[in-house]
Amino acid sequence: MSKATYTKILNAIDCSHVSLNKERGYFYFVYDDGEKYGEHVIYVMHMNQMSLESWVEEANELINKVEGKITTN
Numbered sequence: 001m002s003k004a005t006y007t008k009i010l011n012a013i014d015c016s017h018v019s020l021n022k023e024r025g026y027f028y029f030v031y032d033d034g035e036k037y038g039e040h041v042i043y044v045m046h047m048n049q050m051s052l053e054s055w056v057e058e059a060n061e062l063i064n065k066v067e068g069k070i071t072t073n
Contacts, residue, residue: 002052012052013059020059029059031066038066 002008009020017033028041040062044050050058063069 004047004050004052004055006047008052009055009059012056013063015059015063018059018063020055029062031062036066038062040065 006020010018015031017031017036019030019032021028021030025045026041026043027047028039031038031040040058042050042055042058047055
């Protein structure tokens with residue numbers, strides 16, 4: 001399990017349309033390519049509460065949803 005940092009997460013995602021932001025009590029990914037937009041909230045207080053792999057999975061879920069690669073119920 002790799003330690004997660006902003007840099008490691010964004011490098012592992014490798015999508016220039018995604019940013020990772022922090023608010024009080026949660027983090028959230030934003031996907032914005034100028035045409036498509038989406039957000040995905042992760043309710044953890046500290047980045048190290050999840051592995052790098054888990055952060056990447058969460059980001060990929062947003063990317064796939066916004067880009068239309070998966071459907072939601």
